[in-house]
Amino acid sequence: MDYLKLLNESQRAAVLNTEGPCMIIAGAGSGKTRVLTYRIAHLLEKGVDPFNILSLTFTNRAAKEMRGRIEKVVGPEAKNLWMGTFHSVFSRILRAEATKIGYPSHFTIYDSDDSKTLIRNIVKEMNLDDKLYKPNVVLGRISGAKNKLISVAQYLRDASIQADDEAALRPKIGQIFKTYQERCFKAGAMDFDDLLFNTNVLFRDHVDVLNKYQNIFKYVMVDEYQDTNYSQYLITRKLAAKDRNICVVGDDAQSIYAFRGADITNILNFERDYPELAVFKLEQNYRSTQHIVKAANSVIKNNKAQLRKDVFSENEEGNLVDVIKASSDNEEGKLVAHAIFEEKMNQHLSYEDFAILYRTNAQSRAMEEALRKMNIKYRIVGGLSFYQRKEIKDLISYLRLSINHNDEQALRRIINYPKRGIGDTTVEKLIVTANDTNHSIWEVVSHATQLGMGRAGVAIDEFATKIKSFAVVAQQKDAFEAATYIAKHSGLVDDLYADKTVEGLARYENIQELLNAIKEFVDDPEKEDKSLPAFLQDIALLTDADTKKEEEGEYVTMMTIHSAKGLEFRNVFIVGMEENLFPSQMMLSSRADLEEERRLFYVAITRAEKKLTLSYATSRYQWGNLRSAEKSRFVDEIDPTYLNFKFGDERGPFEKVLQRKTPVSQLITPAKKPTVAPNYTPSADFTPSDTSNLQAGMRVEHPKFGFGTVTKMDTQGNSTKAIIEFEGVGEKTLLLSFAKLKVHAS
Ligand SMILES: Nc1ncnc2c1ncn2[C@@H]1O[C@H](COP(=O)(O)OP(=O)(O)OP(=O)(O)O)[C@@H](O)[C@H]1O
Ligand SMILES: [Mg+2]
Numbered sequence: 001m002d003y004l005k006l007l008n009e010s011q012r013a014a015v016l017n018t019e020g021p022c023m024i025i026a027g028a029g030s031g032k033t034r035v036l037t038y039r040i041a042h043l044l045e046k047g048v049d050p051f052n053i054l055s056l057t058f059t060n061r062a063a064k065e066m067r068g069r070i071e072k073v074v075g076p077e078a079k080n081l082w083m084g085t086f087h088s089v090f091s092r093i094l095r096a097e098a099t100k101i102g103y104p105s106h107f108t109i110y111d112s113d114d115s116k117t118l119i120r121n122i123v124k125e126m127n128l129d130d131k132l133y134k135p136n137v138v139l140g141r142i143s144g145a146k147n148k149l150i151s152v153a154q155y156l157r158d159a160s161i162q163a164d165d166e167a168a169l170r171p172k173i174g175q176i177f178k179t180y181q182e183r184c185f186k187a188g189a190m191d192f193d194d195l196l197f198n199t200n201v202l203f204r205d206h207v208d209v210l211n212k213y214q215n216i217f218k219y220v221m222v223d224e225y226q227d228t229n230y231s232q233y234l235i236t237r238k239l240a241a242k243d244r245n246i247c248v249v250g251d252d253a254q255s256i257y258a259f260r261g262a263d264i265t266n267i268l269n270f271e272r273d274y275p276e277l278a279v280f281k282l283e284q285n286y287r288s289t290q291h292i293v294k295a296a297n298s299v300i301k302n303n304k305a306q307l308r309k310d311v312f313s314e315n316e317e318g319n320l321v322d323v324i325k326a327s328s329d330n331e332e333g334k335l336v337a338h339a340i341f342e343e344k345m346n347q348h349l350s351y352e353d354f355a356i357l358y359r360t361n362a363q364s365r366a367m368e369e370a371l372r373k374m375n376i377k378y379r380i381v382g383g384l385s386f387y388q389r390k391e392i393k394d395l396i397s398y399l400r401l402s403i404n405h406n407d408e409q410a411l412r413r414i415i416n417y418p419k420r421g422i423g424d425t426t427v428e429k430l431i432v433t434a435n436d437t438n439h440s441i442w443e444v445v446s447h448a449t450q451l452g453m454g455r456a457g458v459a460i461d462e463f464a465t466k467i468k469s470f471a472v473v474a475q476q477k478d479a480f481e482a483a484t485y486i487a488k489h490s491g492l493v494d495d496l497y498a499d500k501t502v503e504g505l506a507r508y509e510n511i512q513e514l515l516n517a518i519k520e521f522v523d524d525p526e527k528e529d530k531s532l533p534a535f536l537q538d539i540a541l542l543t544d545a546d547t548k549k550e551e552e553g554e555y556v557t558m559m560t561i562h563s564a565k566g567l568e569f570r571n572v573f574i575v576g577m578e579e580n581l582f583p584s585q586m587m588l589s590s591r592a593d594l595e596e597e598r599r600l601f602y603v604a605i606t607r608a609e610k611k612l613t614l615s616y617a618t619s620r621y622q623w624g625n626l627r628s629a630e631k632s633r634f635v636d637e638i639d640p641t642y643l644n645f646k647f648g649d650e651r652g653p654f655e656k657v658l659q660r661k662t663p664v665s666q667l668i669t670p671a672k673k674p675t676v677a678p679n680y681t682p683s684a685d686f687t688p689s690d691t692s693n694l695q696a697g698m699r700v701e702h703p704k705f706g707f708g709t710v711t712k713m714d715t716q717g718n719s720t721k722a723i724i725e726f727e728g729v730g731e732k733t734l735l736l737s738f739a740k741l742k743v744h745a746s
Contacts, residue, residue, distance in 0.1 A: 003038050003073050007031070014247075014280040015039045018046065018219070021240075021274035022247040025226075025267060027311030028296065028606035029287030032249040033566060035280075036221055037066050039247065040081065041073040043219055050080035052218040054239070058227070058566055059545040060084055079526065082217065086232050087192060088541040090199040094190070095537070097209055101202050106403050106533050108189040109540035113388065114409040115139050115180075115191045121412075122179050125435075128172055137170075142177050146193035147229040147261030149200055152178045186440045187408035196231040203238050214242040224566060225250035225270075229261035237273060244274065252307050253300050256562060256600045258592075264305075285311050285606075287568050289318025291642045292612050296605040298639040303595045320644035323577075323635060324615035332617040333370030336573050339613060340556060341374055343571060351377060351554040353570035357561050357604050359582040364558055367575060371556065381559035382544035391496060391507040392514055396536070398490045399483055402470035403533050406440040415445070415463060418495040422463070426456040466490070479535040480522040480719070484515055484737055497703075497740075505704055515735060519719055561604045572608035574601075577616040578629040601634045677706025677729050683742075691736050694722055694743060701742040705729045 004012055014024055014035045026032055036055065044050060057063040063083040071078040082089060091109065098105045110118070116135035119142075123133045145155050155161060156174045166173055184191060190198060203210040220240045222228065225248035228236075240246035248270060255264050271277060285293050293313040300306065324339070326332035340354050356367055356378075364380055371378045386392060394417060397410035404410075416422040433451065434441045444451065446468075448460035466489070474482040487493050496508040521538065522530045545563040557569065576582055583597040605612060620629050635643075682703045694700070698710045700722075708726035715721075720736045734741070 003041055007035070007038060008282075008284060010280055010282055011035050011038075014282075015042050017278050017280075018043055019245060020276060020278060021244055021270075022278045022280065023225075023267075023270055024247070024249040024280045024282060025252060025307060025309075026249070026280070026282035027285060027309050028251055028254060028602070029285040029293075029568070030282035030311065031284075031286055032251070032282065033062075033066070033223055035282070036223055036247070036249055037069050038073075040066070040221065041070045044070070044074040044077060048219065050077050051082070052216060053221070054082040054089065054217040054219070055221045056086055056089065056223065056236070057083065058085065058224040059543045060088055060541065061546050062223070062566055085541065085543060086228075086235070087195050087543075090235065091190075091195050091537060091541060093213065094195065094198060094202065097202055097206070100206055100209065101198060102185070103190070103198075104188045104404060104406075106188075108187065108400050108404045108407040108410065109195070109537065110184065110189045110191040110409060111540065112139070112192070113393070114189070117409060117412075118183060119176065119180060121431075122176055122183070125431075126172065126176070126179070128176075132170055133172065133176065138173060138176055141166075141173050142180060143193045144261055145177070146197045147231050149197065149231050149234065152181050183408060186406065188404045188406040188440075189408070193231075196229075196235065199235055200231060200238075203235070210238060211242075213239060218243050218245060220246045222246075222248045223250070224254075226252050226255040226264060226267065227257040227262040227565075228266050229257075230263055230266070231261075233263070233266045233269065244276075246274075253303070253309070253599055254565065254603050254606075256565070256596060256603055258596050267307075281309075283310050283312060285313045286315070287609055288313055288606060289315050289610060291318045291320060292605065292608050295321050295612070295638045295642040296602055298642070299598065299605065299634060299637050300602045302637050303598055304591070305595055319611050321638065321642050322611075322613040323643055323645045324613060325631070325646070326615060326617045327619060329366040329576075329617045329620040330369070332575060332615050333366040333368075334373075336367065336575060336613070336615055337370040337374045337376060340371075340376060340571075340573070343611070349570065351556045354573070355557045355559070355564065355567075355569035355571070355607065356573045356575060357559065357564050357607065358575050359561065359584060359600075361560055363576050363581075367558060377553060377555045378558050379555040381557060382563045386510070386513070387539055387542070389507075389510060391492075391510055395483075395487055395490075395492055395511060395514060396539075398470070398486050398492065399474075399532060399536060401467055402474045402482075402486060403536065405442040405446075405467060405471070408441050411441055411445070414490075415460075418491040420463060420491075421459045422456050426453065426460070429453070430460075474532045478522050478530045479532040480515070480518045482532045483518045483535075487511060487515065487738075493738075500704075508704075512735065512738060515738060519735075523716065561600050564607050565603060568607055568609055570609045571611045571613070572604070573613045573615065574604045575615045576620075577614045577632040577635050578620070579632055581620075581629070582632055582634065598634065598637075677704065677726060680706035680728075691722075691739075691741050691743060694736065694741070699744045700724060701744060702726065702732075702734075703740055705732055707744075708732075 004015065007015060011031050011034065014022065015038050018039065024032055024035060040053060040055060043053060055063070055066065057066060063085070067078050067081060067083055070081070095105055098107055116139055119135040119138050120130065123130050145161070150161055155177055162174065184194065217239050220236055222236060236246060250267065252264055252267060255262060290313045293311055297311060324332070324335050326335050336356065343349065344351065358364065361382065368378065387396070394414060397413040400407050400410040401414065412427065415427060430441055430444050434444045445460055446464045448457045448464070451457070453460060470486050473485050477485065493511060496504060496511060499507070518535055521527060521535050527534065582601070583594060587593040587597040614635055616629065616631050616635070618629055619626055683701060694710060694713065696710050696712055699707065700710060701707050705726040706729065708724040710722050710724050711731070712723040713720060714723065721733050722736055723731060723733050725731050
């Protein structure tokens, strides 16, 4: 019971109070997540079966971390806990039960790109004005409705739930919504919101299923409860209705997802639903210095809508909050980069101790440039992730279509990629036929020759045959073997391979990287299901905050404030503290919006443990124009006793750094070598490459990297990697089943 010693009195009380409904609404850094973690550990110690505990977190990463901590207390049993985001836990349940609500168990999960493309297509098919019916706007409306559990029928019936401008400006949103749902259903696909919407449908229409899960989840816990929407609220309420062992933790002052339907009334509803509720208050912040906590308090007290809390810290007083003023966004980047470098050197820190937070992803560019110039390594969380790249989406579409032939978005993406003579008109024809006859596009595709599609018919037929053969492979092999097979036989690899530009090579390497990721998935002892559908589900459910690439070394973390929720860093920089940027221009028209923006600032401040720095620029490029900018009102809301202004003209320590004659270079990792061998022309034909006897020391040739020597072979399971030092290019790790290599005598 050592873990109980790691808690203060109120935290301990909340941990020990395992039975019945319980709510902890408490300030930032007060140990809410810690309480949840040890509460679960405590339940397990008391003998509760891990299979009976459900814990819902904000990101999959948070779940993983929590599981790790619990494992330290109770051992490997922690693996059996149900943990993850709402979307990942409930998609797992939907997989098992999908057929009950008319979906295939291998349903596809549409990401927001798929959803928007589908909407764009529907708008086109309906001959509507695409400037009025922008995919973003339409998807926003559809998503808003689903999060409130409003069905298409209800939406069409009840004009009062439509937004103000709809009747006049966009009267067809309801119709688009209807077609969109029909098309998703026909494609055997659910979008993100459907995962929650359909879980509610499942539990509403199938009492036996609901009972089953009520009996499984004897204890339900939700972190970041302030950011749940109505649909999530209802799911947890239904699940907990039998045993009423539900514990939610959150902080109303950190509610930042109203735009996605998060609803603060869920906290009030909770009190109404469970009159026997035990409420715990935590007020001591363990994360931050006193100055940081006080600065945060002075900001949030400007909000009218909030539950009263007195958050205090008994940590050291700490540094004042630095405020950096720069003359431009580029200078801001430079000053921040220098401040990071300076602080790291003076305090003997690691780059891992630093985070740069911004309001929108677009702000990362100037920061990245500055960091790169200083050779400070950084990693961006979220943003355009690996899985959104074109070539990756192409291969994933092949994988998806092999698993679910009805997947319309996947099919449209690759039916003529690589080119196989199925032109746009043919594709249009297929879609019209599918819509007119109420079939899925695949059903039309697989009967193309009967439908008299002419010459294209043959190509379509071949395509269908290919996909069917992929399905067979996917059924028999693990995710890695299946994906490698599909990558090769789809023609995609050859197509990328034929592109000899630097970008082409990068795309080719990305495909390799995806296969590496699948290999890792298959080799992960924690994954029970190694099949292709399991892998696809895994990646479909990554949240923005999950897309951090795990790389060796020390990196400064960069991300939006939204993604930083729940995290903590020793040193935090909040950049772009300017009017119209933060608070965002779009959030200035109502008090509610402005208060949400202020809560976002509160979240940002409270991520810092020891030191907080705010920065702003007096001019900035936005949409290609240089604009003058003004310091954010939020800076002025902080009690000036806690601030230390560092103006551009009295830079002091900065000046010294800026003038330093690059001693910095000694810390620099050498610039990346080019990835294409310089002045190299292939000496041979690479098609029949036999690498079965490849060994360290052998000399090889690669059509892009040129000549090299094998330094190491690495076999794991049935996959072998060769580590090769290429002349003029450097070391590369290649998967043998995939690499085109010619072996020369050593
Ligand atoms: N009783 C305690 N003794 C020492 N450290 C603690 C204690 N409680 C919490 N902490 C530490 O304080 C930090 C903040 O805790 P935690 O992340 O659980 O807070 P939180 O309330 O979930 O914060 P947020 O509102 O940002 O989600 C963590 O580093 C945690 O380990
Ligand atoms: Mg937390």
